[in-house]
Amino acid sequence: MDNVAASPLLPEVREAMLPYLGEVFGNPQSLHDWGDGAREAVEGAREQVAALIGGNPEEVIFTSSGTEANNMAVKGMARARADRGKHIIVSAIEHFSVLNSTRTLQKEGFEVSQAPVDSNGAVDPEEVIKLVRPDTVLVSVMHASGEVGTIQPIAEIAARLPKDGPLLHTDAVASAGNIPVDVKGLGVHALSLAGNQFNGPRGSAALWVRRGVRMLPLLDGGVQEGGRRPGTEDVPAIAGLGKAAEIAGRDLAGRMSKLSGLRDMLIGGVLGRIEHSILTGHPLKRLPGYASFCLRFIEGEATLMLLNSHGIAAASGSACTSRALKASHVLLAMGVNHELAQGSMLFTLGPDNDEEDVNYVLEKLPQVVERLRQMSPLYSRYLKEQKG
């Protein structure tokens, strides 16, 4: 139940990739039959990805990861507009690929403002609009949080941004392929997505950039991807991304209803069966497969290890879980205190999960939590305080 970290490759996606790992090994730039096969795969995938998000194929740029797409959008668009102004707005809960891109831009003289989120992890469009200045050239707010699943009001932000004002980028890595994503409906200028978030291959991602929007490339090189992302194309990954996008679009409604049902069952079960547990993220506006919690008095890594011993995979934003030993910036921005953030738990459901899996978690998780609480000095202190 850690689909956000790695979702299993769909067999159909694997099938779509295999020819390009085998007989169709050509370079899409070559002017011969071998190149033709590869080129057709890349251009076919471009159409499939564009169809998933309601864009035009020529607006899709393939990248190696969501991180690269976010870097390209934030740095590339800001740098291309530096002559107009050097102010950027992002939300406080953006992915590190966005946040750290803005840090790099700060070294180049850009100023960065961060819009806060409420306790549900939601950005208030008003808070974003308040930060807009005459020299604001870019706003980047994620479409949905990969950590607490909250879906952000991107269309409302777009509608309220001044005309001919800043460009709007959204990191849709967590949402694309999982909920409807329509670049026109959202009113954005650029959007990042990644195949591994919807059962496509890792190393497959894309940035959609609206026609006419200027963006400087991160890499200097040749003519691939219109010169905006030079480097020989990863044809198998791109073909896999295309297929995964096609399937995600085709199965979206059914998948959403199934995953929402499982999610609500898991959320209800955890909150009902485990005392001192809270849901993190928005109670309603959340990604279908995302069930995230904070479990008081215990620490996330120990919880993950015991769950793992029962064959359950999950994730946590606790300090101990992260290599940097820092608690999740998303939870802290939502006003969750450090102690509670230590007990954060994220279950991300995928199409392979079923009710049996959820019931299994609901059987094991309370046992794991109880076991850790029995050895937690915080819990015994709490119980003593309760007694009087």
Add this chain to the structure above:
Amino acid sequence: MPVYSEKVMQHFMNPHNVGEIEDADGVGEIGNPVCGDMMTFYIKVKDNRIEDVKYKTFGCGAAIAVSSMVSDLVKGKTLEEALTVTPAAVAVELEGLPKNKMHCSNLGAQALHRAIKDYAIKNKIDIPGLTDKEEPEEDEHACET
């Protein structure tokens, strides 16, 4: 989860001596939940020996395994012997700890030393090795908040 040694996993999955001692002769606490690790050690002392030791630990797998190992290492030892158990020695006994856990989670020995200090103060005794082993400044240590 191959981040940890087999020994750490054994102690984490089946920690020894977990609990509290109601009428403990010494109690020592270290760490805080903000950093992610917190340990409370309880000792029962008889004839200058640690007759019983128990602890409660809030923290990651390493913190729990460290607590368990410390309790094993000092049970039945004299107070002087227990004071020679260092965080480094605990890490060795656990067949190593991940680098980034050395500092944050390896606090068990210090918590135990605090329990011994508590005992010494309560009983107004001087234990060789206690006074010259002043607390390192780890307490509100470098966990970034």
